[in-house]
Each structure stands twice: as C-alpha cells, then as structure tokens.
Amino acid sequence: MPDGPRTGDATWLRRRHAPAPMEPSASRIPGVSDTAPQQLHRGMTLIATVSLFIGTRSAWTTAMASHPPVAGIISVCYAGILVCGVLALAVRGRRALARVDLAVLVLAVVLVVCGYWLKHVGTDEGVLTAQAASEILHGHPIYGQPWPWLFGTSVGVTKTMAGGADYTYGYPPLTALLAAPVHAVVHSTAAATLVTTGALLAGAVVLWLMLPLPWRPAATAVCLGFGLLPGYARSGYPAIVALAFLIPAVVRWPATGAGGRLGRNGVLRAVCLGAACAAQQLAWFLAPFLLIGIYAVRRSELGSRAALAVVARYTGTAALTWGAVNAYFAAQDFHDWSQGLLLPITQKAILHGQGVMGISYYFTAGSSRLDYYSYGSLLLLIGLLAATLLFVRRLGPALTVLPWLSFYLATRSQDGYFLMMTPLWLAAAATVPGSALATAWQPRIPRLTSHRAKAALAAGLLAPAVLCVGIAAASPPPLRLSLAPHFTNRPHRGITTIVIRAVNTTGTTLTPHFASRTGQGASSWWSITSGPASLAPHASSTYVVRPPGGFRAPPSGKHPLFYLIAVTGTPMTITTANIPLTAHAAP
Numbered sequence: 001m002p003d004g005p006r007t008g009d010a011t012w013l014r015r016r017h018a019p020a021p022m023e024p025s026a027s028r029i030p031g032v033s034d035t036a037p038q039q040l041h042r043g044m045t046l047i048a049t050v051s052l053f054i055g056t057r058s059a060w061t062t063a064m065a066s067h068p069p070v071a072g073i074i075s076v077c078y079a080g081i082l083v084c085g086v087l088a089l090a091v092r093g094r095r096a097l098a099r100v101d102l103a104v105l106v107l108a109v110v111l112v113v114c115g116y117w118l119k120h121v122g123t124d125e126g127v128l129t130a131q132a133a134s135e136i137l138h139g140h141p142i143y144g145q146p147w148p149w150l151f152g153t154s155v156g157v158t159k160t161m162a163g164g165a166d167y168t169y170g171y172p173p174l175t176a177l178l179a180a181p182v183h184a185v186v187h188s189t190a191a192a193t194l195v196t197t198g199a200l201l202a203g204a205v206v207l208w209l210m211l212p213l214p215w216r217p218a219a220t221a222v223c224l225g226f227g228l229l230p231g232y233a234r235s236g237y238p239a240i241v242a243l244a245f246l247i248p249a250v251v252r253w254p255a256t257g258a259g260g261r262l263g264r265n266g267v268l269r270a271v272c273l274g275a276a277c278a279a280q281q282l283a284w285f286l287a288p289f290l291l292i293g294i295y296a297v298r299r300s301e302l303g304s305r306a307a308l309a310v311v312a313r314y315t316g317t318a319a320l321t322w323g324a325v326n327a328y329f330a331a332q333d334f335h336d337w338s339q340g341l342l343l344p345i346t347q348k349a350i351l352h353g354q355g356v357m358g359i360s361y362y363f364t365a366g367s368s369r370l371d372y373y374s375y376g377s378l379l380l381l382i383g384l385l386a387a388t389l390l391f392v393r394r395l396g397p398a399l400t401v402l403p404w405l406s407f408y409l410a411t412r413s414q415d416g417y418f419l420m421m422t423p424l425w426l427a428a429a430a431t432v433p434g435s436a437l438a439t440a441w442q443p444r445i446p447r448l449t450s451h452r453a454k455a456a457l458a459a460g461l462l463a464p465a466v467l468c469v470g471i472a473a474a475s476p477p478p479l480r481l482s483l484a485p486h487f488t489n490r491p492h493r494g495i496t497t498i499v500i501r502a503v504n505t506t507g508t509t510l511t512p513h514f515a516s517r518t519g520q521g522a523s524s525w526w527s528i529t530s531g532p533a534s535l536a537p538h539a540s541s542t543y544v545v546r547p548p549g550g551f552r553a554p555p556s557g558k559h560p561l562f563y564l565i566a567v568t569g570t571p572m573t574i575t576t577a578n579i580p581l582t583a584h585a586a587p
Contacts, residue, residue, distance in 0.1 A: 037097040041214035045088040045097060048104050048217035051225025052081050052111060059111070062118050070114050077114075080107045094213070101216050105208055108224035109201055116197045116234055122189040125171070126236015127155050129192035132169045132176035133183040142169050142176060143329060144336030159350045161370075162569030163513030163525055170343030174279040174325050175238035192236040200224075200233040203244030207423055210251045215430035222426050228419050238280040239420045245276035246283055250400055250427045253290060254297045254436040257310035262317070270314045274321025281344055282421065285381065285403040289388055291315060293399050296392040299441035307441075344412075348569050350522055355413025359473040360574060362520070366477030366565075368506055370572035373411050376468030381406035383461035389443065391454065396437040400424040409469055411572070477575035478506045479535075479566055485579055494553040496546070497529070498564060498579065503540040510535050510573065512566040514545045517576070518555045522565060524548040554581050 056074060063071035084107065087100045122130065127150045132142040146167040151157040157165045169176070175195060183191035204223035208216050223229055233240045249272045256266050273290065276283035291311055299307035330337045339346075351361045351370070360367035384402045388395050395402065400421070407417040448454060482501040488494060504510055511534045515522040531543030545564075555562050566575040 035094055036092060037094045038214060041094075041097060041217075042088055044214060044217040045101055045104065046085065048101070048108075048221040048225055049081055049084045049088055051221040052077070052104070052107055054225065055115070055227040056111060059115050059118060063114070067118060070117055073110065074114055077107050077111055098213060098216075101208075101213075101220070104217060105205070105220045105224075108204075108220050112197065112201060112224050112230045112233075115230055116193070120190045120193045120197070120234055121154075122193045122234070122236035124151065124156055124158065125238060126192045126196070127151075127189050128169050129171070129176050129179055129195075129236050129238060130183060130189040132173070133179035133191055134187075136173075136176060136180045137184055141329075141332050141336065142173065143340030144168060144333065158347070159515075159522065159525070160569065161348045161350055161513075161567050161572050163511075163567075166343065166347055166349070168340065168343065170340055170347070171238045171280055172278045172326065172341055173329050174275060175241045177325065178241065189236065193234055196236050196238070196240040197230070197233040199241040199244040200229055203240075203247050203423065206244070207247050207251070207427060210248070211427070211430045215426070218426055218430070219423070222423050229423070232416065232420055237416070237420070239282050239416070242276040242280035242283045243420060243423060245272045245279060246286065246421070246424055247272075247427060249273040249276065249290065250286075250424050252431045253293060253399075254396075254432060254440075256294050257298050257307075257314060258301070260298075260302050260306050260310060262310065262313055266314060267317055270317035271321045274318035275325070277318065278322045278325035281341070282417065285406070286400065286421075286424075287318070288385055289399045289403055292385065292388050293392060293396050293437075293440075296389070296396070296440040296442065297437065300439045348572060349412050350567065351411050351574065352521065353410075353413030354415050355408040355410060356469055356473070357409075357411050357413060360475075361576075364473075364477075365577070366479075366573065366575040367472055367475045368478035368571070368573045369472050369475040370411060370574060372468040372472035372475075373409055374572075376465040376472065377406045377410040379468060380409055380462065380465035383465055386461050387458050390445070390457070392440050392442055393434075393437050396440060397428055397432050397434055399432075400428040409465060476505070478508075478510060478568070478573045479503065479512065479575040480505055481564070481566065481575060481577040483564060483577055483579055485581075488551070492553060494551045495579070496551060498526075498545050500531075500543040500545060500564075500566075501540065502531075502535060502543055502566070504535040504538060506573075507537045508571060509537060510568045511570075512543075512568055512575075514543070514564060514566050516547065516552060516579065517563045517565055518561060523552075526564075554579075 056077070060071050060074045063074060080103065084100055084104050087103075088097070091097050091100060128147070131147050131150055135142045135145070148167045151165075151167065157167065159165050175192070179192045179195045182194055186194065200223065204219060207223060208219040211219055229240065249269045253269070256262070256269055262270065273283070273287060277287060291314070294314060295307050295311045298310045301307075302310070326337070351357055357370070357373050360370065360373075381403070384405060388399065388402060404418050404421060407413050445457075448457060480503040484499040485495045486497045486499070488496050500514070502512065514526040514528070515524065516526065517523065526545040526547050529544045529546050532541050535541055554560060560581070562579045562581065563576050564579050566577075567573065
C-alpha cells in the first residue's frame with residue numbers, strides 16, 4: 001500500500017502539517033475556558049438561583065414593618081435573582097456562566113446579611129456562647145458556672161430527665177473565644193451570632209472556591225440558599241463554626257499525606273480539623289472516620305508503617321491545635337472543663353427529635369429502658385467505624401454522612417445534627433469520587449469474598465444496635481398512671497392540679513418528675529405538692545402536681561392531644577398518660 005494518498009498530495013500534506021486550531025482564549029477566571037458549559041452546570045446554577053427565593057418573602061415582610069431600607073435591598077435582590085435566572089439559561093460560555101455563579105453567591109451573601117440584620121438575638125446556644133465570651137473578657141471561668149438568668153420566655157432551656165435544667169456552657173471554647181473580642185464592642189448576644197453568621201459566610205465562600213466549577217452553585221444553595229444553615233447561624237450555634245473549619249479538612253481528603261508528606265495543605269487540613277473539634281462536639285464524631293479513610297488510602301500507596309506515620313503526624317497536628325485552644329480553660333479547672341466538654345453526652349437531656357426514640361415518646365405509653373437507645377447509638381457508631389475500615393472502597397465516599405446515622409438512634413436526635421453538616425456531604429460528592437478509593441487498602445478476611453458474605457458481615461456489625469433499639473422500643477412504661485385533673489373556670493377554663501395514682505411496675509426505685517405535652521416538646525416541670533420523692537419497687541402512691549404558674553389551659557381543637565409525662569433520670573424512663581379534659585374526682 002502507498003504511504004499516503006497519490007491524489008491531492010499537496011492538499012493532504014498541508015492539512016497534515018497545519019497547526020492545530022487555536023484553543024479558546026483563557027478565561028480571566030483561573031482554570032475556566034470559554035467553551036460551552038455543560039447542561040448540568042446550567043441546571044445547578046438555576047437551582048441555586050431558585051433557592052434564593054426560600055424565606056426571602058418572609059424577610060421582606062418583616063423588614064417592611066421594622067427596617068424599610070433592608071426591605072429595599074431585598075427588593076433589589078429579587079431583581080438580581082430574576083436576572084440570574086435568565087442568564088443561567090441564556091449565556092453561552094463557561095466563563096459567562098461562572099460569572100453568573102459568582103453573582104448568585106453575592107446575592108445569597110447579601111440576603112443572609114439582611115436576614116441577620118432583621119433577627120440576630122440567638123437561641124439558648126447563642127445566649128450561652130455570648131455569656132461565655134463575656135466571662136472570658138473578665139477573666140472568669142466559663143465551665144461549671146450556671147447562668148439561669150439568661151433563660152426565660154424567649155430563650156428555651158434544655159431540661160434534663162432528672163427533673164432539672166442545664167444552665168451551664170457545654171461546648172468547646174473556640175466559638176466563645178472568637179466571640180470575646182466582638183463582645184467587647186457589641187455587648188449582647190449579637191456578639192455570638194455575628195461570629196457564627198460570619199463563619200457560615202466564610203465557609204460558604206471557601207467551599208465555593210474549592211469545588212470544581214460545575215459544583216459551585218450547589219455550594220451556594222446548600223450553605224446559603226435553602227435557608228436552613230443561615231437560621232442556625234443567626235441562632236448562634238457553635239456547630240456552624242465547626243462546619244466552617246471542617247470544609248477544608250474534608251474537600252479532597254484522599255489527597256492528605258500523598259507521597260508520605262503532609263505538606264502545607266495536609267498541615268492546614270489537620271489544623272482545621274483540630275479547630276473544628278475545639279469549636280463543637282459534632283466534629284469529634286467525624287474525626288475517626290476521616291482518620292480511617294486517610295490511613296486506608298495512604299497504606300495502599302506507602303505501606304502500613306509509612307501510612308501510620310502520616311496519620312500520626314496528621315492526628316498530632318490536629319491534637320496540638322485542639323490542645324492550644326483548650327489549654328487555658330483546662331488549667332483553670334480541669335474537672336469543670338472536662339465535664340463541660342462532655343456535658344451534651346452525659347447530661348441526660350429530655351427526649352427530643354425526629355429519630356427512633358419517638359416510638360417511646362410519641363407513639364406508645366413509654367419505656368422503662370430508654371438507656372438502650374443510647375447504647376444502640378454508641379454501638380451503631382462503632383459498627384459504622386468497623387464497616388468503614390472493612391469496606392472503605394465502598395463506604396469511603398460516604399464518609400462525611402456515616403457519622404450522623406448514629407444520632408438517629410440517640411435520645412436527642414433532632415434534625416440539626418443531620419442537616420448542619422450537609423455542606424460536607426456536598427464536598428465529598430464533588431471532590432471524593434469512588435475512583436479515588438478504588439485501590440484503598442482493606443483488611444483481608446478469609447472466606448469473605450462473595451457479596452453475600454460481605455453483606456452478612458455488615459449486617460452483623462449493625463445488629464447489636466438494632467437489638468438495643470428493639471429492647472428500648474418494646475419495653476413497657478415503668479409506671480401505671482391514673483389521672484384526675486382539677487379544673488377552674490376563672491378567668492378561663494384550665495387545669496390547676498392533677499391528682500395522680502402511680503404504681504411502680506418495675507423492680508427499681510424510681511424518682512418521677514412530671515410535665516405536660518401537647519406536641520413534640522414538653523412543658524416546664526410541674527411541681528409536686530403532695531407525694532413521695534421516690535417510689536419503691538412495686539409500690540404505689542398518690543401524687544398531686546401543679547402546673548407552672550398554677551394554671552394550664554388545655555389545648556383547643558376538636559380532638560386535642562394532651563398528655564402528662566413522668567420521667568426518671570436513673571434509670572432513664574418515661575411514662576405517658578392522656579390527660580382527660582373533663583373533671584374527675586380524685587382516686
């Protein structure tokens with residue numbers, strides 16, 4: 001065969017040796033060329049744009065009544081949202097769409113700032129953090145110090161199963177430290193909420209910059225647009241500060257320690273992890289999953305000894321950061337400091353949340369073994385850690401979601417534990433593909449080769465947690481209650497006292513505390529005006545309880561739900577009884 005075409009040789013040679021067509025001109029945005037954007041990128045930009053409508057009308061309505069200039073800014077943002085919606089569908093180049101993404105981010109930041117301006121008083125976590133910041137400025141300890149005057153009708157308090165409430169600071173100190181200089185200028189709860197809102201905005205911008213271009217609009221939507229996280233930030237939740245520090249630690253985490261060296265980026269990731277752990281306890285639950293993942297990836301590259309060295313340096317850097325933040329407070333009073341950090345885990349707060357504990361709280365008459373929900377939560381966390389180690393190639397991409405599953409079994413399982421860390425889910429989806437873990441090390445277990453065997457092992461790891469939850473949910477209530485409410489019609493119809501006949505059906509001495517419930521949350525504790533403090537095993541007694549303020553109006557409606565709950569702290573139990581809305585004679 002001839003080496004080349006005989007006809008039109010000159011034309012063929014010119015085409016063969018002609019220079020390649022010039023690439024499109026480089027974008028002024030680094031790493032962005034002006035080729036046509038993917039339709040998926042357009043869709044992400046459009047979703048981020050639409051997300052800015054969420055909660056905006058409510059903010060505009062509030063602003064019109066109290067801060068008209070803010071309402072004017074929000075009205076301008078409405079115009080910006082509409083324009084961005086048009087541009088998201090109309091622009092032709094990646095560079096232009098990247099600019100639209102930036103505009104959407106700016107609009108989201110402006111709307112969050114407007115929302116903060118309208119409401120920044122904070123909830124219990126923000127109030128406690130602001131008070132801790134004030135105490136730091138005055139050189140006073142912040143742990144083990146009750147501040148009951150902070151709470152009232154507008155600021156709720158965390159009630160405990162022992163019949164009390166927690167008025168102390170129960171978070172690591174970093175958020176309070178960051179709020180202290182702000183509190184020196186802004187002498188109110190706004191010092192804490194300003195720090196948490198600023199942390200959310202900083203975290204959103206950092207995540208936006210670190211994600212690949214098509215994923216950036218999702219960062220705007222998840223962090224700012226959906227309205228969930230800004231609400232927590234305005235409330236002063238320290239977990240928002242932890243989130244901001246976790247973002248750099250999680251983005252492209254399989255690259256940590258590549259080549260056996262942490263390098264500048266690895267050290268920065270470790271420092272951010274340590275700072276996150278010094279800001280809020282949720283970061284503690286993510287840290288071991290992250291360490292397992294890093295070890296597995298590095299061991300496949302470097303071997304076990306070098307991988308352990310990388311993980312040790314990473315852990316040591318994070319621990320030093322955490323220790324530097326906590327050292328002053330630990331030196332002040334080690335016992336109070338350690339108890340304060342562990343308080344959310346040890347305080348035995350009253351049941352609350354959307355998790356499986358609702359079986360015993362909302363849907364049955366109670367349970368005498370609530371502690372088994374906590375046991376199940378701990379066992380699920382351990383099982384998930386073991387499963388991550390054994391199946392890191394499959395579970396590694398979901399490493400930023402797995403820790404929060406254990407909270408679904410806990411006695412405190414409110415959705416904030418799940419949704420406040422959702423930006424980390426996005427970071428993993430965008431920067432930790434399955435291919436990054438395809439060769440990660442996994443321990444070899446003999447005869448564990450088939451998918452069925454692996455599924456059986458995974459089920460075995462999770463079975464103890466399921467068993468504990470089953471025990472808690474199936475256990476009967478510890479008390480048998482008969483209620484006789486006493487009503488008054490002056491000035492309105494309501495309950496003044498309830499006479500309770502209580503029978504302890506267990507073999508354990510119980511110290512009951514009483515409250516009412518109409519929906520998902522319990523009232524303040526009712527006072528016991530008559531009856532023993534404790535009820536012996538299989539004993540019975542009569543209690544007379546009085547609602548807070550001496551009067552409790554029954555709920556309205558055709559079929560109102562009105563319950564009295566009796567709880568104990570040790571062991572943790574709950575009994576629920578329906579309050580009859582007609583007067584009865586005392587038993």
